[in-house]
Amino acid sequence: MENDQYAYRRRHAPFYPFQDQAEFDLAKFLCERLTQSDMERFLKLDWVRRAGPSFSSKDQLLAWVASLPTGPKWRSTTLEMTGYPTIQPINLIWRDGLEVVQDLFANPIFANHMTYDPHVVVDGGEREYSEYFTAQQAYEIQDQLPEGATIVPMIVASDKTPVTRHTGGLEMHPIFVTIGNIQSDVRMRATCHAWRCVAYMPIPKFVDVHPDYQTILSQRLFHKCMDIVFADAKVAAMVGKFMPDPAGHLRHCFTPLVALREFQEEAKAQSLSGIHQPFWRNWRHSDPSRFLVGEILHTCHKFFFDHPFKWCKESVGKDELDLRFRSHHKRVGTRHFSSGVCQMKQMTGREHRDLQRTLVPSITGVAQSPVYSDSSVDSMVASLKEFHDYKHAILDAGARRGTKGTLNNFIIPKLELLQSFASFTKDTGALIQWTADVTERLLITHCKLPFERTSRQSRTFTKQIVDILNREESMRQFQLYLFLRMHDSPLVNAIVTEEQEVTETDPALAWIARVAPNDPNQRCFVGPCPVRNHFLKGILSSTATAAFHVTVTPDRAKMSLNEIQQLYALPDFGQALSDYITKASGSQFTTAWSNDRGRLKTWNKFRLQLHSVFRSRMIMPSQVVQAAPPSEQFPLGNCDAVITQSIHGDQTVNRIAQVRAVFQPIAPHNVTLPHYLADQPLLYVQYYEIVGDPGSQRAISMYTVARKYWEGPTGQRIRLGAVIPLTDVTHAVELIPMYGQGADRTVGAATSMEVYERFYLNNFSDKEVYHSLRSDLH
Structure with a gap:
C-alpha cells in the first residue's frame, strides 16, 4: 500500500482520489450495489448533481477506483488446443497462485489466527487431530525441508456452476485457494475472506468433436490451465520462497498442495483416463492419494439424504415420519420442520445437518467434530464396521429402492469413500476443515451475484465479473488503510496476546477493535455479527464455566405468588419456594421475605453461554432456554x-429438568433481601429420571428419561417441582418423545413436551452437546 504510485499524494490527502470519507463511502456503495448503467443514471439525477460529488460519471468513478492499490494482478491468456478449433477463443483469466498465497500469508488481519509449525496436542494421554499442523503429514513434510523452513499448505477448490437461470446456459468454473496456516474455524467462514479466487477456467466448445473427446480435451485443458496458474507455487514447493508473515518477519516457505476440494466429483463425472500430464505431476510433496481428502458435504450429508434418509422413509412410512418431525418441541436456534421432511427435494448443508441431528430418536451420524483423538478415530472405524455387519437388515426390509424397484446391493461410491475417513483424519487433521460448504458459498459471491451486475454477454461477462471483484477487493483494502491512517497505526500488525477468553468473530473486526477500540466508525466495516460475550457482564456460575443473561426489563414486572401459580399452572410453586429458602438459609428464619406479601418478576426465557469443549478459550454463541407460561399458542x-x-x-x-418458570423476588422498600434471593434469578423446574443409558440401548446409544411423579394423598400422580438457582444449569438439551410404534396424531409441537411421558435425550443435537454428555451424566 505504501509503495503505490499515488502514495506520495496520500501523505497529505489520505482519501485521494476522493475528497473525504463520505465521498469514498458513496463510491464504495455505488460500485458494490449498482450495475454500470444504474451508476450512470444515478449520477445524472438533478439532486446528485446539486450535491456535487467530485466524480461526475460512472467512467470517471470506475477509473478512480481502478487507480486504488490492488492485490495480485489479474491476467488474461489465450490458449489453443492444436488441431481442435473452438467456437470461441479459449481465454484463461487468472492471477499467479503464489502471489495470492503470499498476500494471504502476510495479511495482518490473520496474525492471531496463524500456525507455522507442526505440533502434537495430547489430552488425557491421547493424541488429538484437529488443524492440519497437528496431523502426521505436516511432520513428514517438515522433516524433508531445510532447518528453519515453514510449510505453507495450499488448499485449492475447483467447481463449475451455472450463472444463468433457466435459460442462457452460461457457466463459470472458478478456482479458489487458501492456506492451511490460517486456523480452520476462520478459514471456514466465507465472510473472513480467507479464500481467494485465482482463476476462471475456460469452458470451451470444440467444433466437430465426438462428445467423448470433448470431455478428454476439456480435462486436458483444465490441467494445462492449472499448470499456468500454479507454476510459481510448484517452484516454491521445490526450492522455497522467502515470504513476510503478518508480523513482517521473513520466512523460508514451501508450498505443497495438501487438499483439493470438489475434484473427486469432477474427476468422476469427466474421467481422468485421457490425462497424461496431470497438473500435480511436478508439484513436490503433493500426492493425489493424500490431497484428495474426504469431503463432508458430499460424502456425508448428501450421501445421507440420497440413501439412509430414503431407507428411513421406506421403513417408517412418509406420513408417520412427517408426523413425528412436525411434533418435535420448538427450540430457539434449531430448525423445526413444521411441514414435515419427506416432500423436501433439495436441502442446504445446514438443513441436512438439522435433519440428521433429530432423525435417530425420531425413528426408533455423530456431529462433525473439529477435534479427534486416537480413541475417537477407532470409534469411527467401529461404527462403520457395525453398519456393514448389520446392513443386510436394510435389504431384508426392502428399504433400499431405486427408480425400477427394490435393490439388493450396496453399490454406493460415497459409502466406499467413508472407509478412508479414519486414515485421512490422522494424516491431515479433522475432516470438517475440508468441507465444501465454504466453496458452495464462494460460488455465489464470486460467480452468481456478480453476474447479475454484468451485461450477461457470453464473450465478456467473465471479464466484467473479474473487474467487479477486483474493485471490491481494492476498496475493502483501501478502507482498512484509511481507518489505520486516521489512527496513526502501523500497517504491519504486531502479534499480540489475546484476552483469556475469545469469541468467534470476524478477524478483520477483531483486529480493528484492537487498533481503535472506541472508534464509532468501526460500524463502516461489514462483517458477521460478533458473538456477544456474556462472561464479561453476565451472571457467572460458581466455577465460571457458564454465563447467564436475562433482560434488564422482565416480561412481568410485579406479580404475587398466587398470580404466578395461576398464570403458570404451578400449584406447588409457593411450597417449592419455601423449601428453597429453608434449605438455602440453613433453616434460619428471615423477615426480609414473605410468600404472602412478596412480589416477584418473571422472564419468559434466559440465555446460557458456555466455553467450547474442544477449545476451552473459545466462547460459544449463547443458547436461549424458554420458560413461557400457558397461552393460546402453547396451551400447556x-x-x-x-x-x-x-x-x-x-x-x-447431574439431573435432567424442564424449566417451568424464571423469576426473582423483588426487595420491598428499604429492605435488603438475603443473597440467595437477591444475587441471581431463580428457576422453578420439574425433574425427569433417567431410565436408560446408552450402554443399555445400543440401537440408538442415547439416554432415555421419564417424567418424575410423586404419589398424592389419594393415590393420584403429582408432578412436583423444585426451585433452584439459575447458575445450577450446565447445559440446554433437546428431548424428543419416544413415539413407540406410532405417533399420537392429536399431539403437535406445542404440546408434545407435556403430553408424552418418556423421551430420548438427543445427544446428536450438536457436537458440543454430544461430547459434553459423554462425561457429564456418567
Whole structure:
C-alpha cells in the first residue's frame, strides 16, 4: 500500500482520489450495489448533481477506483488446443497462485489466527487431530525441508456452476485457494475472506468433436490451465520462497498442495483416463492419494439424504415420519420442520445437518467434530464396521429402492469413500476443515451475484465479473488503510496476546477493535455479527464455566405468588419456594421475605453461554432456554429442558429438568433481601429420571428419561417441582418423545413436551452437546 504510485499524494490527502470519507463511502456503495448503467443514471439525477460529488460519471468513478492499490494482478491468456478449433477463443483469466498465497500469508488481519509449525496436542494421554499442523503429514513434510523452513499448505477448490437461470446456459468454473496456516474455524467462514479466487477456467466448445473427446480435451485443458496458474507455487514447493508473515518477519516457505476440494466429483463425472500430464505431476510433496481428502458435504450429508434418509422413509412410512418431525418441541436456534421432511427435494448443508441431528430418536451420524483423538478415530472405524455387519437388515426390509424397484446391493461410491475417513483424519487433521460448504458459498459471491451486475454477454461477462471483484477487493483494502491512517497505526500488525477468553468473530473486526477500540466508525466495516460475550457482564456460575443473561426489563414486572401459580399452572410453586429458602438459609428464619406479601418478576426465557469443549478459550454463541407460561399458542406452556448440577454432601449430582418458570423476588422498600434471593434469578423446574443409558440401548446409544411423579394423598400422580438457582444449569438439551410404534396424531409441537411421558435425550443435537454428555451424566 505504501509503495503505490499515488502514495506520495496520500501523505497529505489520505482519501485521494476522493475528497473525504463520505465521498469514498458513496463510491464504495455505488460500485458494490449498482450495475454500470444504474451508476450512470444515478449520477445524472438533478439532486446528485446539486450535491456535487467530485466524480461526475460512472467512467470517471470506475477509473478512480481502478487507480486504488490492488492485490495480485489479474491476467488474461489465450490458449489453443492444436488441431481442435473452438467456437470461441479459449481465454484463461487468472492471477499467479503464489502471489495470492503470499498476500494471504502476510495479511495482518490473520496474525492471531496463524500456525507455522507442526505440533502434537495430547489430552488425557491421547493424541488429538484437529488443524492440519497437528496431523502426521505436516511432520513428514517438515522433516524433508531445510532447518528453519515453514510449510505453507495450499488448499485449492475447483467447481463449475451455472450463472444463468433457466435459460442462457452460461457457466463459470472458478478456482479458489487458501492456506492451511490460517486456523480452520476462520478459514471456514466465507465472510473472513480467507479464500481467494485465482482463476476462471475456460469452458470451451470444440467444433466437430465426438462428445467423448470433448470431455478428454476439456480435462486436458483444465490441467494445462492449472499448470499456468500454479507454476510459481510448484517452484516454491521445490526450492522455497522467502515470504513476510503478518508480523513482517521473513520466512523460508514451501508450498505443497495438501487438499483439493470438489475434484473427486469432477474427476468422476469427466474421467481422468485421457490425462497424461496431470497438473500435480511436478508439484513436490503433493500426492493425489493424500490431497484428495474426504469431503463432508458430499460424502456425508448428501450421501445421507440420497440413501439412509430414503431407507428411513421406506421403513417408517412418509406420513408417520412427517408426523413425528412436525411434533418435535420448538427450540430457539434449531430448525423445526413444521411441514414435515419427506416432500423436501433439495436441502442446504445446514438443513441436512438439522435433519440428521433429530432423525435417530425420531425413528426408533455423530456431529462433525473439529477435534479427534486416537480413541475417537477407532470409534469411527467401529461404527462403520457395525453398519456393514448389520446392513443386510436394510435389504431384508426392502428399504433400499431405486427408480425400477427394490435393490439388493450396496453399490454406493460415497459409502466406499467413508472407509478412508479414519486414515485421512490422522494424516491431515479433522475432516470438517475440508468441507465444501465454504466453496458452495464462494460460488455465489464470486460467480452468481456478480453476474447479475454484468451485461450477461457470453464473450465478456467473465471479464466484467473479474473487474467487479477486483474493485471490491481494492476498496475493502483501501478502507482498512484509511481507518489505520486516521489512527496513526502501523500497517504491519504486531502479534499480540489475546484476552483469556475469545469469541468467534470476524478477524478483520477483531483486529480493528484492537487498533481503535472506541472508534464509532468501526460500524463502516461489514462483517458477521460478533458473538456477544456474556462472561464479561453476565451472571457467572460458581466455577465460571457458564454465563447467564436475562433482560434488564422482565416480561412481568410485579406479580404475587398466587398470580404466578395461576398464570403458570404451578400449584406447588409457593411450597417449592419455601423449601428453597429453608434449605438455602440453613433453616434460619428471615423477615426480609414473605410468600404472602412478596412480589416477584418473571422472564419468559434466559440465555446460557458456555466455553467450547474442544477449545476451552473459545466462547460459544449463547443458547436461549424458554420458560413461557400457558397461552393460546402453547396451551400447556412452552418450556425447554436443561441439565442441572448440584452438590449433595460430597457428591455432585447431574439431573435432567424442564424449566417451568424464571423469576426473582423483588426487595420491598428499604429492605435488603438475603443473597440467595437477591444475587441471581431463580428457576422453578420439574425433574425427569433417567431410565436408560446408552450402554443399555445400543440401537440408538442415547439416554432415555421419564417424567418424575410423586404419589398424592389419594393415590393420584403429582408432578412436583423444585426451585433452584439459575447458575445450577450446565447445559440446554433437546428431548424428543419416544413415539413407540406410532405417533399420537392429536399431539403437535406445542404440546408434545407435556403430553408424552418418556423421551430420548438427543445427544446428536450438536457436537458440543454430544461430547459434553459423554462425561457429564456418567
